[in-house]
Amino acid sequence: MAAHFLFLALLALASSHAIASDPSQLQDFCIADLHSDVFVNGFVCKDPKMAKAEDFFFSGLDKPGDTGNKLGSNVTLVDVNKLAGLNTLGISLARLDFAPYGLNPPHTHPRGTEILVVLEGTLYVGFVTSNPNNQLFSKVLHEGDVFVFPQGLIHFQFNNGKTSAVALAGLSSQNPGVITIANAVFGAKPPISDEVLAKAFQLDKKTVDWLQAQFWTDNNN
Numbered sequence: 001m002a003a004h005f006l007f008l009a010l011l012a013l014a015s016s017h018a019i020a021s022d023p024s025q026l027q028d029f030c031i032a033d034l035h036s037d038v039f040v041n042g043f044v045c046k047d048p049k050m051a052k053a054e055d056f057f058f059s060g061l062d063k064p065g066d067t068g069n070k071l072g073s074n075v076t077l078v079d080v081n082k083l084a085g086l087n088t089l090g091i092s093l094a095r096l097d098f099a100p101y102g103l104n105p106p107h108t109h110p111r112g113t114e115i116l117v118v119l120e121g122t123l124y125v126g127f128v129t130s131n132p133n134n135q136l137f138s139k140v141l142h143e144g145d146v147f148v149f150p151q152g153l154i155h156f157q158f159n160n161g162k163t164s165a166v167a168l169a170g171l172s173s174q175n176p177g178v179i180t181i182a183n184a185v186f187g188a189k190p191p192i193s194d195e196v197l198a199k200a201f202q203l204d205k206k207t208v209d210w211l212q213a214q215f216w217t218d219n220n221n
Helices: 002-020 181-186 194-201 205-219
Strands: 073-078 092-098 103-108 114-120 123-128 136-141 146-149 154-158 165-171
Touching: 073 103, 092 103, 092 154, 103 181, 123 146, 136 146, 181 205, 194 205
Parallel strands: none
Antiparallel strands: 073 092, 092 165, 103 154, 114 146, 114 165, 123 136, 123 154
């Protein structure tokens, strides 16, 4: 009986690990079949006999992203949707471009830890721990500096310099996802009740309605 319960406990532990991370490859690679109608956790593998070098290749990270927007930033993400060979490998890459005083606003990656290196310029970065402490860990980064953002925690990057900035980020998931806090809260579709948001943020409803209008306008452009 004890052995039976030990087996169930080990099975539960293994299952929880599998659920909490990207699926692991059981062969050398599993190129994503992005056009398959079969729904699985990740992507169905393409026949490995049909693999070609292009399945593991992406070009374009040398080109700056367009920072001509309200935030003055741009993220070019290379995940499994753009590089099919990443499927089951648990990793992706992003280029971050910042205009002077550009911001990558507070956001989270629900499925991945992020490690960032500054290539050009200066960035003020940070993350906030979970409740109840909500402690801010922040740092001003210069060229060659590296900072890590733990999975699921709210974090940001801000170019506090007068020149453009560029960074590269690695993420521990083929599809890390992103939730931009302001967009999710004030730009939800359908909208979250202004009564709920007014109480949550200790604001009057008119202010909440105004904030929601900003994000609905942006989302519909």
